[in-house]
Amino acid sequence: MTKENEKSQETDPKYPYRSEKLLPREQRVVRFLETLQEVLGAKIYNLPLETYLGTCAKCNNCAEQCQVYQTSRDQKDLPAWRSDLLRKVYKKYFTTSGKLFGKLVGAESLSEEDIDNMVDAFYRCNMCRRCGVNCPLAIDNALITRVGRVILAQLGFVPTNMTLSTRTQLGEIGNTSAIPKAAFIDTLDFLEEELRDETGIAIPIPRDVEGAEFFFAAPVSDYIMEADTLLGIAKTFYAAGASWTVSMENFDAINYGLFYSDADLEKVLNRLLEAANSLKCKTIVIGECGHSTKVALLFQKIYGRPEYHGMKVKNIIEVSHSFLKEGRLTFDPTKNPETVTYHDPCNLGRGSGLYEQPRELLKAAVMHFVEMTPNRQMNYCCGGGGGLVVVEDLHDWRMSAGGLKKVEQLRAIGAKLVCAPCANCKKQIRELVQAHKLDMEVVGLHDLLGKAIVLSGKA
Amino acid sequence: MTGSEFIAGIFPYIAVALCLLGTVWRFVRWLSLPPHVKWTLYPVPEGIAGQLKYMLKEMFTFETLYKFNRRLWFGSFSMHMAMAGTVLFFILYLAGWSTIFVVQLCLLALVIAAIYIIGLRIYDKNLRLLSNFEEFFNLLFVAGVAALGFAASVPHVSVSLRLYFLGLIEFHPNTSVLSTVHILAVFLGGLFLMYLPFSKMIHYVSKYFTYHHINWQKK
Ligand code: SF4
Numbered sequence: 173m174t175k176e177n178e179k180s181q182e183t184d185p186k187y188p189y190r191s192e193k194l195l196p197r198e199q200r201v202v203r204f205l206e207t208l209q210e211v212l213g214a215k216i217y218n219l220p221l222e223t224y225l226g227t228c229a230k231c232n233n234c235a236e237q238c239q240v241y242q243t244s245r246d247q248k249d250l251p252a253w254r255s256d257l258l259r260k261v262y263k264k265y266f267t268t269s270g271k272l273f274g275k276l277v278g279a280e281s282l283s284e285e286d287i288d289n290m291v292d293a294f295y296r297c298n299m300c301r302r303c304g305v306n307c308p309l310a311i312d313n314a315l316i317t318r319v320g321r322v323i324l325a326q327l328g329f330v331p332t333n334m335t336l337s338t339r340t341q342l343g344e345i346g347n348t349s350a351i352p353k354a355a356f357i358d359t360l361d362f363l364e365e366e367l368r369d370e371t372g373i374a375i376p377i378p379r380d381v382e383g384a385e386f387f388f389a390a391p392v393s394d395y396i397m398e399a400d401t402l403l404g405i406a407k408t409f410y411a412a413g414a415s416w417t418v419s420m421e422n423f424d425a426i427n428y429g430l431f432y433s434d435a436d437l438e439k440v441l442n443r444l445l446e447a448a449n450s451l452k453c454k455t456i457v458i459g460e461c462g463h464s465t466k467v468a469l470l471f472q473k474i475y476g477r478p479e480y481h482g483m484k485v486k487n488i489i490e491v492s493h494s495f496l497k498e499g500r501l502t503f504d505p506t507k508n509p510e511t512v513t514y515h516d517p518c519n520l521g522r523g524s525g526l527y528e529q530p531r532e533l534l535k536a537a538v539m540h541f542v543e544m545t546p547n548r549q550m551n552y553c554c555g556g557g558g559g560l561v562v563v564e565d566l567h568d569w570r571m572s573a574g575g576l577k578k579v580e581q582l583r584a585i586g587a588k589l590v591c592a593p594c595a596n597c598k599k600q601i602r603e604l605v606q607a608h609k610l611d612m613e614v615v616g617l618h619d620l621l622g623k624a625i626v627l628s629g630k631a
Numbered sequence: 632m633t634g635s636e637f638i639a640g641i642f643p644y645i646a647v648a649l650c651l652l653g654t655v656w657r658f659v660r661w662l663s664l665p666p667h668v669k670w671t672l673y674p675v676p677e678g679i680a681g682q683l684k685y686m687l688k689e690m691f692t693f694e695t696l697y698k699f700n701r702r703l704w705f706g707s708f709s710m711h712m713a714m715a716g717t718v719l720f721f722i723l724y725l726a727g728w729s730t731i732f733v734v735q736l737c738l739l740a741l742v743i744a745a746i747y748i749i750g751l752r753i754y755d756k757n758l759r760l761l762s763n764f765e766e767f768f769n770l771l772f773v774a775g776v777a778a779l780g781f782a783a784s785v786p787h788v789s790v791s792l793r794l795y796f797l798g799l800i801e802f803h804p805n806t807s808v809l810s811t812v813h814i815l816a817v818f819l820g821g822l823f824l825m826y827l828p829f830s831k832m833i834h835y836v837s838k839y840f841t842y843h844h845i846n847w848q849k850k
């Protein structure tokens with residue numbers, strides 16, 4: 173089948189926000205199998221897929237850990253059931269036992285209805301990996317979800333918000349929010365002014381500084397919507413006396429490829445690495461953003477061009493924490509008198525291993541820190557993970573099945589502030605707070621650090 | 632050579648060889664796959680000692696299941712421990728350090744545990760949805776092998792059974808000491824060994840990769 177004689181319908185009325193240039197129904201099965209073949213041919217998933225799809229014991233331990241199933245109690249949210257949608261197909265077409273014994277070994281031919289089920293199921297999983305923590309066989313259903321989505325995207329089932337943003341990012345404008353360079357410069361000027369007004373010190377947000385120690389990129393929306401986070405970060409770098417820079421060519425860390433496409437992930441990642449390289453920076457620091465930190469950390473070696481393999485990738489939390497440990501930061505916690513709790517973003521916690529660093533920073537900078545339960549590796553996803561926070565038709569789902577466990581946790585702790593150092597988590601939790609009328613506010617980690625940081629004597 | 636002589640004298644060697652080769656093949660195949668996407672799941676236990684501690688604890692307690700699925704844990708833990716117990720005490724029995732009675736107890740526990748899990752997979756609506764033919768077949772296979780093993784070990788024939796296995800180990804099996812039930816037990820046990828590495832029960836190997844190579848990948 174060639175691309176030319178494929179007729180495509182634009183969107184599926186059932187999924188207007190996650191379908192674009194859809195393949196006609198009768199062509200989907202073939203394309204699905206071709207893409208699965210390509211995914212396996214690329215080899216990078218072979219070990220996880222062969223072990224995950226070949227050995228699941230169907231013990232259902234994953235469901236007991238999944239915040240979505242725990243809330244919905246819908247059998248279609250059983251993680252192993254969802255993974256079986258792909259498992260059956262993989263076994264049928266790509267394993268000898270499946271070809272020989274078919275249903276007897278859980279192998280089944282792919283049908284158009286199966287694909288419909290996948291469109292639903294793979295977008296009801298937050299890819300949060302909570303279910304993987306206590307899988308006796310260490311199977312990760314989130315990766316299966318990811319592979320499922322990568323394949324579906326080739327049929328045209330892909331969140332339109334994400335593809336649109338990525339196209340803009342990879343195009344001339346160079347960022348997901350289509351902010352022109354001049355407007356971005358204005359924004360940084362404005363933030364610097366704010367810093368000056370607030371502190372009386374000329375704290376810079378350095379731009380295009382060659383050879384700076386830290387190359388900084390945040391999700392682009394942060395520069396506009398999370399000014400306090402950015403101000404806190406600038407103050408932290410300033411107080412620690414570190415050299416850092418923002419690139420005028422590439423200041424957007426977002427990489428939606430994580431949620432639907434390896435090809436796009438690779439392009440966006442290399443764009444970022446290239447920007448850091450062209451400024452001769454050795455360490456890339458990602459702002460308060462979970463998914464882009466995870467992408468850069470986990471995919472650097474596999475998708476980053478070899479010349480970029482020597483670069484270090486860190487999240488801003490790790491950097492600020494090392495400043496704290498080196499005695500380069502001083503805080504006045506009385507500036508943050510409210511009770512604060514910490515939400516572990518899945519991609520920073522389970523995905524990147526940042527559990528203690530943010531807590532130590534918070535404990536240094538706030539008066540009252542309280543811990544939600546469960547936390548750290550068993551923390552509940554906010555319900556917006558897996559990129560679902562930008563999928564518009566899932567809003568109601570996010571406020572219910574996706575996010576209710578988080579709401580229960582937040583309500584039980586009753587803190588005034590919930591600190592969530594991830595752009596996606598912030599957006600989702602804010603919506604949860606509003607929808608469920610919780611009496612609390614969502615803040616970033618560096619918002620709090622920025623308030624408490626002692627700058628006197630640094631001018 | 633009669634069919635029974637083949638089953639008692641040659642087939643066990645084929646079964647053990649296939650089981651070992653199959654296991655090694657699965658191990659080597661997974662080991663030789665090209666580098667995979669990094670997909671570390673934090674926290675990673677500290678150092679080899681930490682990882683060993685985690686693995687051993689999981690192997691001897693099935694803690695992950697214990698925490699979230701107590702009913703299944705009861706069956707699964709008992710079944711795996713009974714399986715390990717059967718092998719261990721059978722070896723001790725052959726060495727003369729244990730009585731056959733302990734082995735029989737393990738076999739009995741194995742039958743009961745496997746049947747219990749089958750029951751649970753039918754009774755629990757989620758497990759029922761997730762289970763397909765393979766799950767039931769594997770459990771029945773385990774129960775069948777254990778039941779036949781038990782039948783073959785009843786006291787009045789156990790002495791000849793011991794002689795037979797000692798002969799097998801010394802590579803001159805005395806097949807004449809076996810009764811029909813022995814032959815059947817050896818046959819079914821052999822089939823199980825041959826099936827094991829090619830079935831999804833290969834998790835005794837896959838776990839090494841899913842934990843060490845994927846979840847705990849550092850670099
Ligand atoms: S917990 Fe692991 S082994 Fe059990 S059903 Fe879920 S994925 Fe499969």
Ligand code: SF4
Nearest residue numbers: 238297298300301303
């Ligand atoms: S990754 Fe998260 S949302 Fe998806 S099945 Fe696992 S626990 Fe549930």
